[in-house]
Amino acid sequence: MRVSVPATSANLGPGFDTLGLAIAMKNQVVIKPSKFHSVSLRGEGSNNPALKDNNMFISIFNDFYHNLTHKKRNFRFEFQNEVPLSRGLGSSSAVIVSAIASAYAIEGIKLEKQKLLNLALAYENHPDNITPAVMGGFNVATVQDNEVRFLNKSIPKVLKAVVVIPNRPISTQLSRKALPYKYSKEDVIYNISHSSLLTAAFMSENWDMLKCASQDMIHQKYRMKHMPELFDVQKTALSNGSLMSTLSGSGSTLFSVAYVDDSRKLEKALKQKFPHFKVFTCDFDNVGVRIDL
Numbered sequence: 001m002r003v004s005v006p007a008t009s010a011n012l013g014p015g016f017d018t019l020g021l022a023i024a025m026k027n028q029v030v031i032k033p034s035k036f037h038s039v040s041l042r043g044e045g046s047n048n049p050a051l052k053d054n055n056m057f058i059s060i061f062n063d064f065y066h067n068l069t070h071k072k073r074n075f076r077f078e079f080q081n082e083v084p085l086s087r088g089l090g091s092s093s094a095v096i097v098s099a100i101a102s103a104y105a106i107e108g109i110k111l112e113k114q115k116l117l118n119l120a121l122a123y124e125n126h127p128d129n130i131t132p133a134v135m136g137g138f139n140v141a142t143v144q145d146n147e148v149r150f151l152n153k154s155i156p157k158v159l160k161a162v163v164v165i166p167n168r169p170i171s172t173q174l175s176r177k178a179l180p181y182k183y184s185k186e187d188v189i190y191n192i193s194h195s196s197l198l199t200a201a202f203m204s205e206n207w208d209m210l211k212c213a214s215q216d217m218i219h220q221k222y223r224m225k226h227m228p229e230l231f232d233v234q235k236t237a238l239s240n241g242s243l244m245s246t247l248s249g250s251g252s253t254l255f256s257v258a259y260v261d262d263s264r265k266l267e268k269a270l271k272q273k274f275p276h277f278k279v280f281t282c283d284f285d286n287v288g289v290r291i292d293l
């Protein structure tokens with residue numbers, strides 16, 4: 001059985017803990033029944049021995065598998081990861097979503113996407129990464145009565161994602177601690193209006209509104225000051241054809257959206273100016289988690 005799940009970019013500027021979309025970079029795992037437990041790891045994280053011995057995917061998978069079946073069985077897990085760890089591209093959501101989906105699928109137990117989202121909330125209590133990881137596309141999501149409520153829209157092929165991935169990670173936990181405890185009424189109103197406009201822009205495919213609508217007052221500046229080069233990445237992107245350029249999740253990646261025709265020029269300008277960072281262009285993902293039995 002093969003399960004794949006896309007990377008995600010959350011917040012999209014003003015939509016803190018609310019907006020997110022899926023990018024066509026994926027983590028994939030092949031799981032086979034086996035006499036002994038074994039793990040192979042390729043791609044992102046493969047130089048991290050902790051991911052072989054104490055892997056979040058395997059512990060979530062085992063918990064669900066045991067609760068569902070009351071059986072103890074050994075498996076071989078073959079991971080092929082494209083999502084870098086702690087770079088704001090939803091690596092933890094990818095693990096949570098794929099581990100839960102795998103535990104159900106390997107026993108042939110049907111799991112609706114809505115239930116998968118609600119189960120994933122126990123591990124990541126904001127829905128902006130888990131929703132696009134499950135659904136693909138652009139998503140606006142909230143949690144009410146312990147359930148994820150969301151609306152979702154495919155992202156058309158006229159757009160590309162251009163990502164700048166710094167060589168240093170930022171942990172979500174620490175990055176959340178960098179935020180103020182209280183905000184002024186002006187900042188809150190600013191973010192509500194921009195986040196609403198950004199949602200309307202994605203839903204109505206009004207791409208020229210993205211630059212204005214993606215402005216934020218409540219998290220990016222506090223987080224980016226710990227990696228000040230990111231302000232320069234953002235400025236460079238916006239002056240080289242980016243339609244919007246925002247801190248991806250809790251950082252450290254800077255995520256931009258561009259028309260296909262502008263994306264090559266944008267990628268080139270970012271590569272030239274930030275040769276020590278990884279820069280690349282990719283499609284959006286409109287499918288979300290995928291299971292091949």
Ligand SMILES: Nc1ncnc2c1ncn2[C@@H]1O[C@H](COP(=O)(O)OP(=O)(O)OP(=O)(O)O)[C@@H](O)[C@H]1O
Nearest residue numbers: 056085086087088089090091092171172249250251
């Ligand atoms: N492929 C993986 N296999 C096992 N564990 C992983 C994997 N990827 C991420 N993790 C776990 O998730 C942690 C990273 O989570 P964190 O929330 O800091 O980053 P992120 O999810 O990439 O960022 P963001 O939530 O801002 O998008 C890692 O330290 C590790 O424990």
Ligand SMILES: N[C@@H](CCO)C(=O)O
Nearest residue numbers: 010016017172249250
């Ligand atoms: N909304 C979350 C995304 C990262 O998990 C944050 O910005 O902390």
